[in-house]
Amino acid sequence: xxxxxxxxxxxxxxxxxxxxxxxxxxxxxxxxxxxxxxxxxxxxxxxxxxxxxxxxxxxxxxxxxxxxxxxxxxxxxxxxxxxxxxxxxxxxxxxxxxxxxxxxxxxxxxxxxxxxxxxxxxxxxxxxxxxxxxxxxxxxxxxxxxxxxxxxxxxxxxxxxxxxxxxxxxxxxxxxxxxxxxxxxxxxxxxxxxxxxxxxxxxxxxxxxxxxxxxxxxxxxxxxxxxxxxxxxxxxxxxxxxxxxxxxxxxxxxxxxxxxxxxxxxxxxxxxxxxxxxxxxxxxxxxxxxxxxxxxxxxxxxxxxxxxxxxxxxxxxxxxxxxxxxxxxxxxxxxxxxxxxxxxxxxxxxxxxxxxxxxxxxxxxxxxxxxxxxxxxxxxxxxxxx
Numbered sequence: 001x002x003x004x005x006x007x008x009x010x011x012x013x014x015x016x017x018x019x020x021x022x023x024x025x026x027x028x029x030x031x032x033x034x035x036x037x038x039x040x041x042x043x044x045x046x047x048x049x050x051x052x053x054x055x056x057x058x059x060x061x062x063x064x065x066x067x068x069x070x071x072x073x074x075x076x077x078x079x080x081x082x083x084x085x086x087x088x089x090x091x092x093x094x095x096x097x098x099x100x101x102x103x104x105x106x107x108x109x110x111x112x113x114x115x116x117x118x119x120x121x122x123x124x125x126x127x128x129x130x131x132x133x134x135x136x137x138x139x140x141x142x143x144x145x146x147x148x149x150x151x152x153x154x155x156x157x158x159x160x161x162x163x164x165x166x167x168x169x170x171x172x173x174x175x176x177x178x179x180x181x182x183x184x185x186x187x188x189x190x191x192x193x194x195x196x197x198x199x200x201x202x203x204x205x206x207x208x209x210x211x212x213x214x215x216x217x218x219x220x221x222x223x224x225x226x227x228x229x230x231x232x233x234x235x236x237x238x239x240x241x242x243x244x245x246x247x248x249x250x251x252x253x254x255x256x257x258x259x260x261x262x263x264x265x266x267x268x269x270x271x272x273x274x275x276x277x278x279x280x281x282x283x284x285x286x287x288x289x290x291x292x293x294x295x296x297x298x299x300x301x302x303x304x305x306x307x308x309x310x311x312x313x314x315x316x317x318x319x320x321x322x323x324x325x326x327x328x329x330x331x332x333x334x335x336x337x338x339x340x341x342x343x344x345x346x347x348x349x350x351x352x353x354x355x356x357x358x359x360x361x362x363x364x365x366x367x368x369x370x371x372x373x374x375x376x377x378x379x380x381x382x383x384x385x386x
């Protein structure tokens with residue numbers, strides 16, 4: 001006879017995520033099947049994903065649900081004592097960080113068919129304080145009683161995402177919906193914002209990484225007059241953008257400010273931020289800027305001005321709130337209206353500011369353009385993903 005793990009479930013209470021994993025899906029078309037780890041099905045860490053929010057879990061003990069069976073397959077397993085109970089635990093490889101820690105020793109009891117049914121087990125970890133994605137390995141062990149040594153009988157691999165808070169809109173926890181957090185997005189955002197312990201830091205890192213995609217992956221659509229390519233019909237084509245990130249064509253290389261503002265807000269919110277994509281305007285002149293994908297300081301594409309501009313924005317999207325602009329860098333010099341010198345500054349939680357405050361508005365808009373470069377909070381949106 002042999003002892004085997006039949007299944008491991010991380011998300012076992014879809015009504016909350018205070019002591020278990022949140023509800024997620026892989027992408028717009030594919031769900032995450034529960035239990036996340038299944039014997040004979042889950043081979044790689046990515047086959048068994050689970051996402052947790054630091055803010056939701058807090059100091060609560062995280063629980064998983066597992067099921068164990070005795071089969072006729074090897075390796076050999078000793079005859080069960082009476083009553084048929086043993087202890088089972090899982091440990092991490094030495095010096096390898098796992099945000100869930102170990103699986104604490106748990107007494108399990110088998111029925112006459114050699115099946116424990118679903119057993120609740122505690123893990124010893126507490127997620128830490130920062131965003132991360134970790135491929136983990138658990139080594140499973142049993143012993144017949146506390147006087148005997150532990151014997152290894154299986155290993156399992158899992159991909160664990162740690163977020164700051166429960167994801168903000170458009171992401172939600174509506175079971176079966178396409179706006180559940182996507183693992184294909186979390187693979188990107190948790191890597192980009194790795195180590196961020198605040199929402200400001202996480203959104204700033206997302207903004208940096210989006211801007212750094214130029215010019216190889218995306219660049220501003222000067223040839224098309226600044227058209228949107230990934231934000232269409234009120235939705236964000238996240239599927240196409242992920243394809244572009246993975247080396248596919250997606251919707252092509254061109255983006256505009258609406259695309260960039262939406263990418264920043266949607267990606268940041270997957271980590272538990274609460275950004276909006278919101279506009280300013282209308283029809284204002286520009287200072288020299290460094291557009292995404294460009295190495296030339298100039299007014300956007302040489303046009304002289306924007307009819308509007310859209311960015312990731314905090315709070316009420318007013319002049320007192322911070323902007324995250326992955327579409328361009330502004331001039332951080334004492335006089336941003338002229339140059340050189342040009343000191344590139346990527347706006348990350350840069351307060352929009354009143355005219356004359358030498359904050360985001362004054363660095364983006366020309367002196368003549370500042371009076372018409374005003375926040376338009378009525379345009380703020382958190383676009384659904386498709």
